[in-house]
Amino acid sequence: xxxxxxxxxxxxxxxxxxxxxxxxxxxxxxxxxxxxxxxxxxxxxxxxxxxxxxxxxxxxxxxxxxxxxxxxxxxxxxxxxxxxxxxxxxxxxxxxxxxxxxxxxxxxxx
Amino acid sequence: xxxxxxxxxxxxxxxxxxxxxxxxxxxxxxxxxxxxxxxxxxxxxxxxxxxxxxxxxxxxxxxxxxxxxxxxxxxxxxxxxxxxxxxxxxxxxxxxxxxxxxxxxxxxxxx
Numbered sequence: 541x542x543x544x545x546x547x548x549x550x551x552x553x554x555x556x557x558x559x560x561x562x563x564x565x566x567x568x569x570x571x572x573x574x575x576x577x578x579x580x581x582x583x584x585x586x587x588x589x590x591x592x593x594x595x596x597x598x599x600x601x602x603x604x605x606x607x608x609x610x611x612x613x614x615x616x617x618x619x620x621x622x623x624x625x626x627x628x629x630x631x632x633x634x635x636x637x638x639x640x641x642x643x644x645x646x647x648x649x650x
Numbered sequence: 651x652x653x654x655x656x657x658x659x660x661x662x663x664x665x666x667x668x669x670x671x672x673x674x675x676x677x678x679x680x681x682x683x684x685x686x687x688x689x690x691x692x693x694x695x696x697x698x699x700x701x702x703x704x705x706x707x708x709x710x711x712x713x714x715x716x717x718x719x720x721x722x723x724x725x726x727x728x729x730x731x732x733x734x735x736x737x738x739x740x741x742x743x744x745x746x747x748x749x750x751x752x753x754x755x756x757x758x759x760x761x
Contacts, residue, residue, distance in 0.1 A: 575751075582656075582739060582753040583694070598748060630693050636749055637682060641693030 543567045546631050546642040554650055559618040561645050563631030571634060572614040574598075574606060576627040577644075583630065589614055621649045653677045654742050656752035664760050669727040671755050673740030676721065680742040684749065685714060685725050688737045697738075698725070727757075735759045 543566035553559050563572065574586040575598075585598030587606040595606050603625060607615045618625055626649045632639040655674045663669040673683075681702040686694035700707040700714045700723065707714050713726045727734055737756050743749035 580753060583741075583751040585748050588748065632693070636743055636746065637684065637699060638696045641686075641695070643693050644691070 544631065544633050544640055544642045546629075546645050548645060549643065550646045552648045552650060553621050555622060556620050559621050559647065561616045561629055561631075561647070563614040563616070563633075563642055565612050565614075565633045567633060567640075568611060569633040569640075570611070571636070572608065573632040573639065574604070574614065574616045575630045575632065575641075576600065577630060578627050586616065586629075618647075621647075623649050625649050652752075653680075654740055654750045654752040656738075656740050656755045658755050659753070660756040660758065662758040662760055663730050665732060666729045669725075669730045669734065669757055669759070671725040671727075671738050671740075671757065673723045673725075673752055674721055675723075675742050677742070677744070677750075678718075678721065679744045681745065682743050683714070683716060683723050684741040684743070685712075686739040686741065686751075688739065688754070694739060730757075730759050732759050732761070 545564050547562045573588040575583045577583050584600045586604050589595045589608040605617045629645045631642040634640045653676050684699045685697040687697045688694040698709050698712050698714050700716050705716050716723045737754045739754045740752040741749045
């Protein structure tokens with residue numbers, strides 16, 4: 541196994557509530573990423589991190605924030621969830637040219 | 651604007667035959683290309699890559715071909731096996747910039 545986990549694996553939440561998804565890796569990789577996967581859109585980068593406290597925006601970052609206080613943990617927060625954020629969220633780690641993905645979190649916003 | 655396009659949402663191939671998955675790109679600055687494979691309820695897994703300075707890269711049953719003049723790459727799987735049934739994502743990148751994924755092609759291997 542690549543040593544990357546996500547929690548929770550499934551979550552249903554209501555519109556307007558805050559949600560935090562966690563990604564945990566045991567490989568000491570410097571780079572970590574958050575993607576979302578939607579039908580008809582493939583994988584789209586939300587935010588990424590190149591080290592502790594160093595993060596940057598991806599192509600669909602609006603409505604999301606991230607934090608990386610430890611190498612092993614990368615948190616994705618939806619401050620006020622909306623129905624358009626219903627998606628499958630994948631965390632990944634490693635170099636750009638060969639990323640290792642977590643198993644995903646299926647988030648439903650009702 | 652889509653920079654990486656996989657125009658076939660799905661593809662069905664007989665077991666034992668060759669599967670060919672296609673990908674087109676628009677940005678001539680891309681200098682490497684990747685293929686990922688994804689099973690349902692799992693994260694994508696890296697399959698094979700190719701640098702823009704090459705036109706072919708082979709790894710077992712998987713070969714990726716790159717045609718830079720046509721801005722086209724393809725993934726060949728020979729012979730196709732039942733376990734190859736999955737969604738395949740093409741992706742492209744430039745230096746240390748973020749990579750761009752295509753929408754994916756679902757491959758069905760028929761018995």
